[in-house]
Each structure stands twice: as C-alpha cells, then as structure tokens.
Amino acid sequence: MIIKNKTVMEDDSLVLRLAEGESAASVVVPAGKVIVPLQVWQAQRATLQQRADVGVWLASDERAEDLRDDVQKLALIAVDFPKFADGRGYSIAYHLRARLGYQGELRAIGDVLRDQMFYMQRAGFDAFAPRADKDIHAALKSLNDFSVTYQVSADQAQPLFRRVVRGV
Amino acid sequence: MYRYDSFDHQITAERVAQFRDQVARRLSGELSEDEFRILRLQNGLYMQIHAYMMRIAVPYGLVSAAQMRMFAHIARKYDRGYGHFTTRQNIQFNWLKLPDAPDILADLATVEMHANQTSGNCIRNITSDEFAGVAQDEIVDPRPYAEILRQWSTFHPEFGYLPRKFKFAITGAVNDRAAIAVHDIGLQALRNAQGEVGFRVLVGGGLGRTPVIGTEISAFVPWQHIISYAESIVRVYNEYGRRDNIYKARIKILVKALGITEFKRQVEADWQFTKDGPCTITQAELNRVAAFFTAPAYQSLPAVDAANAALLDENAGYASWYKRSVKPHKVPGYAAVVLSLKKTGIAPGDATDTQMDAAAELAERYSFGELRITHMQNLVLADVKQSELFALWQAAKKLGMATANIGLLTDMICCPGGDFCTLANARSIPLAKAIAECFDDLDFQHDIGEIEINISGCINACGHHHVGHIGILGVDKDGEEWYQVQLGGAQGNEAALGKVIGRSFSFEQMPEVIARLLQVYVRERYDDERFIDTFRRIGIEPYKTEVYSTPVEADEALQAPDYELLKVGMPYDMPYYSPRF
Secondary structure, eight states, rough: OOOETTEEEOOOOEEEEOOTTTTTTOOOOOOOSSSEEHHHHHHHHHHHHTTTSEEEEOTTTTOGGGTTTTTTTTTTEEEEEEEOOOOOOOOHIIIIITTTTTOOOOEEEEEEHHHHHHHHHHOOOOOOOTTTTTTTTHHHHHHGGSSSSOOOOOSSSHHHHHHSSOOO | OOOOOHHHHHHHHHHHHHHHHHHHHTTSSSHHHHHHHHHHHHHTEOOOOOSEEEEEEEEEGGGEEEHHHHHHHHHHHHHHSEEEEESSOOOEEEOOGGGHHHHHHHHTTTTTTOOSSSSSBOOOOOOEEEETTTOTTTTSOOOOHHHHHHHHHHTOOOSSSOOOBBBBEEOOOOOOOOOOGGSSEEEEEEEEETTTTEEEEEEEEEEEEEEOOOEEEEEEEEEGGHHHHHHHHHHHHHHHSSOOOGGGHHHHEEEEHHHHHHHHHHHHHHHHHHHTSTHHHHHHHHHHHHHHOOOOOOOOOOOOOOOOHHHHHOOOOHHHHHHHHEEOSSSTTTEEEEEEOHHHHOOEEEHHHHHHHHHHHHHHHHHHTTEOTTSSOEEEEEEGGGGGGGHHHHEEEEEEEHHHHHHTTTTTTOOGGGGOTTTTOOHHHHHHHHHHHHHHOHHHHHHHHHHOEEEETTOOOOGGGSSSSSSEEEEEETTEEEEEEEEEOOOGGGOOOEEEEESOGGGGGHHHHHHHHHHHHHHOOOOOOHHHHHHHHOOSSSHHHHHSSSSSOTTTTSSSOHHHHHHHOOOSSSSSOTTOO
C-alpha cells in the first residue's frame, strides 16, 4: 500500500534493487510497472525509455541533475531514504520540482515514517511508501500536521510574508 | 520585542499538538526510542543521566518579564525549582518527566515561546549580541534580521535532517559579542560605502572536536538576499556534508575539504536560481518586523547622573559592582546592567524560580519589562536609568545577582558536565565551584582583571573551552576524570583557539594549576595588561615551565569524585522514563 495524493491505495509498482553481484547493464527488468535504480536506467535507457511503465529511483547520494534529460518523459521518480534521518532526499525532491520542473509522481521509498512525511510533502513528494510495519492510515494524518508554513519550498512558491497580511 | 501574530500562534499551537501526539505514541510503545529520539530532540528534549532535560529557545537571547515568569513557573511546577541559562542564550530544565513535556510546551506557547529546534540536526536557535539595540558601537540592529531568519528556519522542510546541527550567530556591532567566528554561519550586519545594509558572511566556524575559525564566504550580501543566500549555503551542506562519520559531519569539514573557493562557487551557483526570487525580503516585511524593535520611551536625561556619581564616590561596594556590571548605553543617562549568575557556590548560569520571578520584576521596574540572556550565562537589563542603578544594585544584591565579578575569574562559562550530561567525561560544575572557592576574594579577582575561564566536560565543547583565555576540557583516562588545560583562546574580534599546555591533571590538582598560571601572569604583566595580552606577548613556554617544573599537589580538601556515579550513563535504548521517578 502507498499514499498518493493524500489517498491510501494499492501499490502496483515493483521497486527493483540490485542484488550483490548483479550488474546494472545485464539485470533483467521485469515486465509491468517497475521502478529501477538510476544506474539501471542509465545502462539500459535505450530499451527502458520505450516503456511507459518504468520509473526510476534515486539513492540518497545521487543527484536530481542526473535525470535532467529525463524528467519530462518519466511519470514516476522515487527517492530512497536508507535511514529516516538521512535528509538528502529532501533536497533531491526540491531540485526535481523547483529546478528541473518535474511534474510526475514523486514517491518516497525506504525508511519512510509518518513523522517525516509533512516535510517530505513540502519538499515535493506526492506519494509515500511508508515502512510496511507501520499503520499507513495513521500515517496519512501527519500530512495535515501544519496548516501554516513560513518559508518557500516545492509546495509553496511564496513565503508567508508575501502570501498574507502579517500582524493580524 | 517581537510579538506573535495569528500565524505564529497557529504554527506554535500545531507544533504542540504534533508533539503531544508523538509523546503519546512513544508512551504507548508505538514509536521506538530510536524513532522518537530525533522527534524529541527537535523539541528540545534530551534524555540525561537522571531525567529528561528540555532546552527552551530564547530567540537571540531576548525575553520579556512575562516569559521570565513562565520560566519560574516551569521550574516550580515541573522541575526542582531552578533552571540553567546556557551559552546559547537559552534556558534548560534538568529534572523533567516525559509525560509533562507537551504541557510545558503548551504553557510556553501562552507566552509566545517554544523549544523548537533547540537540538537535533537542524538549524538551531539563532544567537546574537546581548547589547543589541543599545550598544554604543552598534552599526545595524541585528534583531529584526534575527527574527526574520528565525521564521525562515522554523520547520524548514528541506533542512530538518541535516548531516549535523547548524548554528547561526548574528551581530551588528563593531565589537563582536556574539562569537560569530565560531558558528556554522556567522553574520555581521554592516553598511557599505553607499550606506546600504548587508551582511558579511562567515561560514564553517565551530568548536567541538575540530575547532575552526569561520572563513569569509561573502564580504557583503545585501539584506534583501540573506534568506536566499543562507538557504543556498545550507542546501549545499545538506547535499554534500559528510554523513558517514558524526565527527566529520559539521559544515566546517565540508568547507575545509572543498576549500572556500570551491564551496563558494557551489553556493553561488545554487543561489543564482533563488536570488531575486520570492525569498527576497521585502521592505514591507523588514519594516513590519523592525517596528517591534524600536527604541522604548527613553527620557531626555543628562549624560552623567550627578547623584549616581556621588554614590559611586561614597560606596566602594557599589563602585566595585558598577565597574564590572554596568555597561555603556547609546542613550544619554541610561546604562545596560549585567546581573551575575556566577555567585560562588552556585552552578554557573543557574537561577531559582524566586530569582527568575524577581528578575522579571526588576525588568518591569527598571528596564521596560525586557531582559536578555548572555552567552556568558548571565542576565542583562539593557535600559536602566543611571539614576536608578543604585536601587537596582541593592535589589539585585538581595537576590544574589550582584556579584561584582562580570568579566573576572569567577565569571566562568561552564557546561552541565558529568553531573547531568550523558556525553561528559568529567564534572564541570563542581570544578567551577572548586576554582571559584579558591579565588573567591574579589579584591584578588579585580587585581587579576579580565580573564575568561571556560570549562567543558567533554570534547563537544558546550563550555566553549577552545575560546577561553584558560580553557579546561574534561577527558577520560581509564574511566577516571582528568582535565586538559589550554591557553590563549579568545572570542570576539580577535577570536583564537587555545593551545594545550601539556599532560592533563586530576580534579584535585586543578586549583593549583590555575594558581600557577595566574602567578606567571602577575609576574610578567605590564601595568594594566590583560591576562590574554600577556599570553600573546610572552607565549606559552613560561606557563608550561611554571606548571610542570615541580609536582602539582592535589588539594585533599576537595571531594574526590565517585567514579561509579560518573559511569552511570543512560543509553538511548533505556526505558523512556527514568526508573528513579
């Protein structure tokens, strides 16, 4: 199950992770909806970009810029959080949305917990695959933790001081 | 001072509700300690040796009388009747219970306060000059900019999980009293040749395990762009700062690894996307925030109050306090006053609920209802009429806050140390107490003059030992506490890092070591030369010789530490409430 556009729904995508010893060039990408690692995408782009059901995931030490030429074609990009305390994924998401103009689904995968999801949403994620041992319906609630935010991010082009009349 | 509008209140209330829910989930076991730890740290809550500690944010060190009374209330209701003012101009309460934490935050919200981001790997509370707005050497009042940056950094969604903590300090004066060179970002507000306000920006300074003096990344960022510029610095750090080793994760390591030229190139490449964008601060927003920091209703007074001058001639005790505690003010007839929280026998920076209530009353009676907390762990009343200084002194004396030691030997900076902190290698507060008792004589202290002794119980340097004229660092040797001594550190415009004099000493040897260092100074000084200036002139060797040439006797009268007690740490997987309660 995942959360997408603030709704809990079935997850019909497979996240492909390279096993020890597998190479990005030779791994077989299964048919159906699949999210492949950036390296696999780069190694097999010629064939994979023919398919409409292939998404790409970025590791936290990879860069949004690596998908500069692909963001207009891809319908799904995921960012992996190896540990929930690894905050690089927030800047990756921000870059994809604010700098590269990515409009498709942006999904947080890996060690995704509800208490980080409000910030993730602000940084540009619109889909979340919370850790399987957690209650996904409870997690959904955290997306509404705050109704007011001070600063600009991917979800909000204007800071509070330009959006409202302050001092009231 | 700044007052919340409905938006600030809303955000603060929603934060309290969020944390209340998180605490409930921790207490029910739904959240593991590992998952909860980061959440509680971002709400200022630490798990210490005996209990939970909460660090409450005091934005740029400024508090109202009502807020000070709230501290007293928290001390009484939730703690053991006292609080501890810190080197980051905040206040900590040391004896809390987890289930009370949401109620404490709710109480704080009623006086427009919070504990947001006072810990954790995020942008921490921004510190500033305790004499902001009143100092004679001020060029730009930093407080409106500090408040604008506070709001920008509060719950910044991209920067909640940085590689490590991130500290800003801001000053607008000629003399830096905010220690901007030892912060991740140091901002010096100034005017360019055209009279326009902007910031000299330092980056990559810090203390801790690898002390570094910050490097200038920009000589002048116009004030309108300071949010976007800071954001680019933090973004590059978030992306490229090391996350594989906690000891190499601060921005100073990244700046050193890349070199300032390359780091600046990356920051300014990022900045090109946002410069002149919506983050640009508008004149209207600056005006709105600056209106909270206009001058209070000063009276027109003579530059020198004649009656006060006469009292200074008549009363030596008053004159001695005045010399140390009363600071010049930009408005004729007014003065800024430092209330000492360094009375010998009391942990440096501690204040009781009674003292806090009384300080609030003094602020209302003498200083337009506001106080400041200093990074030297004292309090300031910034706007006192000279004609009322004598009455203030008498009142402060009754409260134990008029020790005439500001800037002197017993005005030590000291971290909580091994008595409270799980990280400490050694006790800090008892050592400060032992040193203070040894040199308690005020005539002696006035003779020694200005000197800064800073004590940290471990390498994390909460006691700023690297920038003490004498810096003392607690180290662990086979489970026992020892103290390493450094000389020649300094804060401010001539910021410098101290040098270690040699092998470390036991607790019981330390007063004698300090005495020997002072003997060298007294022997070598010229006239009114300060301790630090003598050190700079003669170098470290004479001090080494004096300290190490003969064995240092241990002072047997000092209580030996209970090493078993020191070893009682509380790892994070311990129960989420202290079994002692």
